[in-house]
Amino acid sequence: MNALPWMQHLIVAPVLLPLIVGALLIPINQKRYPLKFALGLGSTLLLWVVAVALLLLADGEHWPDGIGVYLAANWAAPFGIALMVDRLTALMLVLTATIALAVLVFSARRWDRVGVSFHALFQFLLMGLNGAFLTNDLFNLFVFFEVMLAASYGLVLHGYNLRRIQAGMQYIAVNLVASLLFLIGVSLIYAATGTLNLADLGGRVATLGAQDVWLLQIGATVLALAFLTKGAMWPLGFWLPTAYASASAPVGAMLVLMTKVGLYAVLRVWLTVFGDQAGALSGFGLAALTLGGMATLLFGAIGMLASQDGGRMAGYGAILSSGTLLVAIGHSGSPVLASGLYYLLGSTLAMAAFMLLLELTERLLPPGAAMLAITMEAFAIEDKPEDPVGVGIPGALAFLGLSFVACALVITGLPPLAGFVAKFSLFHALLAAAPAPLPATTWLLIALILVGGLAAIIALMRLGVRTFWASGVVTPPRLLFSEAAPIGALVMLCVLLTVQAGTVFDYLGRTTEGLMRSGDYSRQVLGEPPVQRLPDLEAVR
Amino acid sequence: MELILAIAIGVVFGAGIWLILRPRTFQLITGLLLMSYAVNLFIFAMGRLWVGKPPITPTPDIDPSQFADPLPQGLVLTAIVIGFATTALYLVMMIGARGLTGSDHVDGREPRS
Numbered sequence: 001m002n003a004l005p006w007m008q009h010l011i012v013a014p015v016l017l018p019l020i021v022g023a024l025l026i027p028i029n030q031k032r033y034p035l036k037f038a039l040g041l042g043s044t045l046l047l048w049v050v051a052v053a054l055l056l057l058a059d060g061e062h063w064p065d066g067i068g069v070y071l072a073a074n075w076a077a078p079f080g081i082a083l084m085v086d087r088l089t090a091l092m093l094v095l096t097a098t099i100a101l102a103v104l105v106f107s108a109r110r111w112d113r114v115g116v117s118f119h120a121l122f123q124f125l126l127m128g129l130n131g132a133f134l135t136n137d138l139f140n141l142f143v144f145f146e147v148m149l150a151a152s153y154g155l156v157l158h159g160y161n162l163r164r165i166q167a168g169m170q171y172i173a174v175n176l177v178a179s180l181l182f183l184i185g186v187s188l189i190y191a192a193t194g195t196l197n198l199a200d201l202g203g204r205v206a207t208l209g210a211q212d213v214w215l216l217q218i219g220a221t222v223l224a225l226a227f228l229t230k231g232a233m234w235p236l237g238f239w240l241p242t243a244y245a246s247a248s249a250p251v252g253a254m255l256v257l258m259t260k261v262g263l264y265a266v267l268r269v270w271l272t273v274f275g276d277q278a279g280a281l282s283g284f285g286l287a288a289l290t291l292g293g294m295a296t297l298l299f300g301a302i303g304m305l306a307s308q309d310g311g312r313m314a315g316y317g318a319i320l321s322s323g324t325l326l327v328a329i330g331h332s333g334s335p336v337l338a339s340g341l342y343y344l345l346g347s348t349l350a351m352a353a354f355m356l357l358l359e360l361t362e363r364l365l366p367p368g369a370a371m372l373a374i375t376m377e378a379f380a381i382e383d384k385p386e387d388p389v390g391v392g393i394p395g396a397l398a399f400l401g402l403s404f405v406a407c408a409l410v411i412t413g414l415p416p417l418a419g420f421v422a423k424f425s426l427f428h429a430l431l432a433a434a435p436a437p438l439p440a441t442t443w444l445l446i447a448l449i450l451v452g453g454l455a456a457i458i459a460l461m462r463l464g465v466r467t468f469w470a471s472g473v474v475t476p477p478r479l480l481f482s483e484a485a486p487i488g489a490l491v492m493l494c495v496l497l498t499v500q501a502g503t504v505f506d507y508l509g510r511t512t513e514g515l516m517r518s519g520d521y522s523r524q525v526l527g528e529p530p531v532q533r534l535p536d537l538e539a540v541r
Numbered sequence: 542m543e544l545i546l547a548i549a550i551g552v553v554f555g556a557g558i559w560l561i562l563r564p565r566t567f568q569l570i571t572g573l574l575l576m577s578y579a580v581n582l583f584i585f586a587m588g589r590l591w592v593g594k595p596p597i598t599p600t601p602d603i604d605p606s607q608f609a610d611p612l613p614q615g616l617v618l619t620a621i622v623i624g625f626a627t628t629a630l631y632l633v634m635m636i637g638a639r640g641l642t643g644s645d646h647v648d649g650r651e652p653r654s
Contacts, residue, residue: 153631160641165634165649169647173569177561177573
């Protein structure tokens with residue numbers, strides 16, 4: 001074999017592309033918005049195409065077991081860093097690129113101008129996200145987490161004002177401590193097993209001695225603490241509502257995605273390391289995840305009812321969806337997990353649309369011009385960002401109202417949209433997986449998910465009534481097409497997800513079945529041959 | 542040697558934890574720095590402790606037990622660089638917060654007494 005086929009190089013493209021474009025964007029003058037936006041949009045579009053191509057490749061017959069491996073710098077797997085794409089990774093990449101595209105278009109006319117380097121930071125954030133999904137090495141996962149977090153620190157502060165600084169201080173401090181926990185966990189796992197490659201770990205766990213098993217369990221628990229801080233499990237998620245409520249709308253939508261990265265990491269590490277190969281350790285800690293998920297559901301439901309402001313409500317909504325996902329991961333039987341992943345798709349799309357929508361509905365209320373003024377002063381930006389009141393689209397109020405209802409339906413899990421399908425299938429799978437006299441925990445779990453949905457309905461209804469009916473608006477706000485279109489697209493995707501639920505579930509079924517066979521990962525990743533040197537080059541030497 | 546190193550890491554980390562629970566940003570960042578030093582030492586120690594052993598060798602036929610583990614050293618370098626960068630970022634943000642809020646309390650305002 002001489003050179004790699006081009007399909008293999010696609011695996012590394014989602015990391016390299018935003019890195020290069022992000023670096024290119026830095027030296028371009030801040031005032032050349034259209035150029036910066038065009039570069040960012042081009043890169044994100046290309047990312048989307050690459051992600052879809054990877055999805056088709058992973059789901060097709062191209063790679064054995066649907067697992068594609070890319071050896072970075074051509075080092076064989078346990079020694080070098082291996083990037084790996086399977087159906088789950090490809091799905092997350094597509095989801096990331098889709099939401100990123102919507103967010104970028106949304107921010108085109110206003111948000112990319114209220115601070116410096118929005119587009120560069122956005123590309124780096126995408127690089128971190130994609131890298132975290134693709135990597136198959138624990139320490140590399142840490143590096144990509146840090147890339148993602150460093151970019152998000154900048155973005156959370158984007159449009160520098162008092163509220164964002166106060167929230168940013170806490171957000172950054174919490175995440176720095178979580179990163180330290182991450183490092184402790186990684187080094188304990190290395191000390192116990194002598195490897196950081198996930199696929200390799202999966203193969204070694206069953207052969208460990210008693211003392212090393214102890215170390216591994218402690219390491220994995222500490223690591224999970226770091227992941228779950230990002231994924232906002234109770235009691236590690238107190239930072240989340242404040243960060244959501246104070247971040248600018250596009251950043252809030254990306255935060256929704258970042259919360260899911262923590263849960264993805266838990267899922268990935270647990271299924272590979274403590275999967276069917278792990279022997280006695282198989283399924284270690286899953287009961288704790290279920291319990292944590294239940295506590296998170298309760299916390300999210302209470303918080304949802306208690307919050308007045310839309311941003312905080314969205315934050316608690318994200319906590320609710322984290323709780324539901326944690327429960328699905330904790331039960332990680334194949335059908336439960338497939339429903340959980342379907343829920344992840346629907347809730348992430350809807351929450352992202354909801355975060356964007358909140359910014360537009362706030363225009364119904366007296367304008368928060370004071371917030372922008374501080375930014376201008378701090379950065380000495382002379383020309384004001386274009387007033388959002390531009391070429392309006394007709395029926396703005398109807399559009400806002402309908403989108404709000406659609407998002408609320410998905411988030412709360414009411415029929416007929418994706419949220420209902422997800423919750424229904426989740427209950428079905430939970431009931432089918434439980435032993436014959438249903439254990440009390442399953443009942444409690446179903447009750448908690450329903451209570452969470454009920455709390456979300458009450459809270460969102462209150463918010464909707466206050467915003468649309470009781471605010472006394474006379475003139476409807478004027479929306480830009482570039483702001484309305486991304487929200488419309490995300491909502492339509494939720495609808496499409498519902499209509500095509502059968503196809504999506506087929507795919508997710510294949511995904512989870514693949515995830516359950518952790519032996520495949522060890523075989524594929526460790527078996528991937530490095531590219532041999534070209535023979536004529538050898539001859540020249 | 543193991544005991545001394547373990548106690549040292551524990552003391553530094555404990556001091557860091559105490560400091561990050563304090564209300565002023567300077568104490569917070571000092572605590573974060575101390576904790577990250579402790580974690581770096583910890584990573585290093587997880588490759589087992591060696592004295593006077595080289596981590597790499599040019600010759601292929603060696604007894605690996607006579608060499609130090611090079612991986613934790615690589616990990617610790619990366620961790621130092623990343624920790625340094627994120628702490629520097631946090632420092633910038635602290636200065637911004639001090640300027641905008643006029644207070645060095647972590648909540649951005651003085652507590653009501």
